[in-house]
Amino acid sequence: MLKRKLSTRQEAYFFASPALFLIVAFVIFPLCYSFYLTFQNYDLAIGPPAEYVGLENYQEMLEDKRFWRSWLNTFIIIFPSITLQLLLGLGIALLLNRPIRGRAFITSLLIIPSMVSPVSAAMAWRMLFGVKYGGINNFFMQIGLLDVYFDWFATPARAIFSIVAVEVWHNTSFMMIVLLAGLQSIPQELYEAGEVDGASAWQKFWWITLPLLKFTMIVALLIRMIDLTKIFGLIYLLTFGGPAGSTQTVAFSTYLSGFQDFRISYASTLSYVIVVGVFLLTLVFQKVSRFREGGEA
Amino acid sequence: MIGLSKYRLRWYVGMFLTYAGIAAALIFFLFPFIWIVTTSLKGNEDYFTFPPVWIPTEPSLAHYERLFTHGNGWLYFKNSLAISSLSMVAALAFSVPTAYSIARFRFGGSLFSNFLLLLRTMPAIALVIPIYVLYSKLGITNNYFGLILLYTVFYIPFAVWLLIGFIRDVPVEIEEAALIDGCSRLQALLRVVLPVIVPGLAVVALFAFITTWNEFLFAVILTGAETKTVMVLVASYTTGSPTDTFFGEASASVVLGILPSFLVAFALQRYLVKGLALGAVKG
Numbered sequence: 001m002l003k004r005k006l007s008t009r010q011e012a013y014f015f016a017s018p019a020l021f022l023i024v025a026f027v028i029f030p031l032c033y034s035f036y037l038t039f040q041n042y043d044l045a046i047g048p049p050a051e052y053v054g055l056e057n058y059q060e061m062l063e064d065k066r067f068w069r070s071w072l073n074t075f076i077i078i079f080p081s082i083t084l085q086l087l088l089g090l091g092i093a094l095l096l097n098r099p100i101r102g103r104a105f106i107t108s109l110l111i112i113p114s115m116v117s118p119v120s121a122a123m124a125w126r127m128l129f130g131v132k133y134g135g136i137n138n139f140f141m142q143i144g145l146l147d148v149y150f151d152w153f154a155t156p157a158r159a160i161f162s163i164v165a166v167e168v169w170h171n172t173s174f175m176m177i178v179l180l181a182g183l184q185s186i187p188q189e190l191y192e193a194g195e196v197d198g199a200s201a202w203q204k205f206w207w208i209t210l211p212l213l214k215f216t217m218i219v220a221l222l223i224r225m226i227d228l229t230k231i232f233g234l235i236y237l238l239t240f241g242g243p244a245g246s247t248q249t250v251a252f253s254t255y256l257s258g259f260q261d262f263r264i265s266y267a268s269t270l271s272y273v274i275v276v277g278v279f280l281l282t283l284v285f286q287k288v289s290r291f292r293e294g295g296e297a
Numbered sequence: 298m299i300g301l302s303k304y305r306l307r308w309y310v311g312m313f314l315t316y317a318g319i320a321a322a323l324i325f326f327l328f329p330f331i332w333i334v335t336t337s338l339k340g341n342e343d344y345f346t347f348p349p350v351w352i353p354t355e356p357s358l359a360h361y362e363r364l365f366t367h368g369n370g371w372l373y374f375k376n377s378l379a380i381s382s383l384s385m386v387a388a389l390a391f392s393v394p395t396a397y398s399i400a401r402f403r404f405g406g407s408l409f410s411n412f413l414l415l416l417r418t419m420p421a422i423a424l425v426i427p428i429y430v431l432y433s434k435l436g437i438t439n440n441y442f443g444l445i446l447l448y449t450v451f452y453i454p455f456a457v458w459l460l461i462g463f464i465r466d467v468p469v470e471i472e473e474a475a476l477i478d479g480c481s482r483l484q485a486l487l488r489v490v491l492p493v494i495v496p497g498l499a500v501v502a503l504f505a506f507i508t509t510w511n512e513f514l515f516a517v518i519l520t521g522a523e524t525k526t527v528m529v530l531v532a533s534y535t536t537g538s539p540t541d542t543f544f545g546e547a548s549a550s551v552v553l554g555i556l557p558s559f560l561v562a563f564a565l566q567r568y569l570v571k572g573l574a575l576g577a578v579k580g
Contacts, residue, residue, distance in 0.1 A: 018391050026450040112327070117306070117511030119528045120531055128332060282418045
């Protein structure tokens with residue numbers, strides 16, 4: 001039998017098609033389906049048949065206080081988290097960039113928190129934050145800083161503080177590793193030239209390191225923002241949205257609508273706002289990283 | 298002379314502060330792990346005493362035994378292992394040819410790589426709602442197969458993107474030689490390219506395994522009594538207020554949950570920095 005040679009174009013499709021098929025079947029099609037659902041009143045608690053309701057879900061969403069609150073809550077968690085992650089991550093990266101022994105080993109130890117799942121991290125911290133017999137309260141009682149057990153989740157402010165603390169613990173090392181890579185790509189000659197000109201350590205940091213690290217910082221911050229917009233595991237484990245809904249983030253309140261109230265159509269509508277938000281952040285991310293590549297080339 | 302010693306003194310102080318800072322960072326990032334491991338080894342008598350016991354008086358594996366034998370821990374552990382390894386293999390099988398097509402034929406151009414990036418950042422919550430409805434209609438919630446396929450697809454964009462780099466590093470010449478000798482493209486990929494990129498495949502595979510092992514949202518919504526994963530098990534210890542948890546089993550389940558991450562973190566030591574940073578540093 002004569003084997004016919006495929007053209008290059010056909011070959012390209014031949015190799016890419018299995019994955020493309022899966023992506024269409026398991027991502028594109030479901031997303032189109034859920035977009036269709038946003039115009040229905042599909043409700044698992046009441047049950048089908050669902051019918052076409054036009055823009056009712058969107059209208060309800062815009063009037064829903066919980067929806068606006070959830071975006072506000074998400075921002076309230078995102079901004080202190082990424083600020084602390086940037087400052088701490090930059091600080092540790094600067095330390096690791098100095099001539100120290102065992103840098104590779106220390107770095108790989110420091111990365112471990114960002115390798116574990118949000119669920120495991122949150123469970124460990126939930127136990128550390130435990131009111132009675134939790135590790136932190138135990139420690140502060142023992143050294144005499146506390147004389148009554150402290151509830152780390154009792155008020156909205158405390159709950160947000162605790163979530164931010166766990167998030168900072170969990171993902172600062174990502175920021176650290178990205179900034180360390182950025183620091184190591186700064187040409188050493190620039191610092192030598194600065195030294196010749198008599199620049200102080202602070203001046204070298206301010207005029208050489210920071211400007212050259214600017215885009216790396218923005219890109220890393222954007223990655224954390226995209227991730228944090230979707231924050232779910234930490235919330236589920238640490239507060240389940242409480243107290244008084246103060247830690248219900250967008251992904252979590254969508255989850256509650258869909259899988260506690262079983263209002264599938266309404267949850268789809270909420271989820272599309274997250275898709276749009278993440279989509280916009282991703283576009284910014286793309287623009288910035290392309291601009292950075294162009295600028296450095 | 299005095300100037301020099303002053304300079305050296307400053308250098309020593311600087312290095313001392315550097316190491317002190319690093320030590321503080323190590324303590325902050327690692328103490329929760331140490332605490333959770335010691336907690337899982339304590340006997341019940343060590344939990345509720347004052348002053349608190351930090352190092353177990355009689356370390357025992359009793360909680361692990363309970364986790365595996367009294368509850369469904371062993372089943373969920375096996376589930377996680379099976380789901381993670383099968384979707385790891387499937388993700389590789391689907392991603393390698395796609396990455397090859399992009400690396401060698403520039404399949405889809407920049408539009409397609411932008412599309413892959415968008416898929417990578419896709420919020421899981423937006424996907425799980427329609428998937429839940431569709432799976433319920435097909436009757437495949439609480440089903441290994443449905444979950445494995447979903448994890449496979451969700452990991453493909455990242456895997457493809459990592460693999461493109463590894464495949465581009467393989468010189469085209471050795472492939473062309475094979476093609477001239479009568480190999481088909483598929484044979485060239487399987488017999489020439491694959492053996493060369495084995496280290497790359499290992500990195501992608503381990504990241505895939507750990508990503509699936511750690512995943513929670515799909516797992517908590519799409520699994521039932523028999524198909525739950527370790528992450529769902531860990532989360533199940535949150536019933537009640539944060540004030541009381543079952544210390545022993547909960548901490549043992551956390552250790553079980555983070556164990557693969559630790560192993561992978563050390564196995565990938567060399568690649569970790571690149572793997573994690575690449576996304577931000579190279580685009």
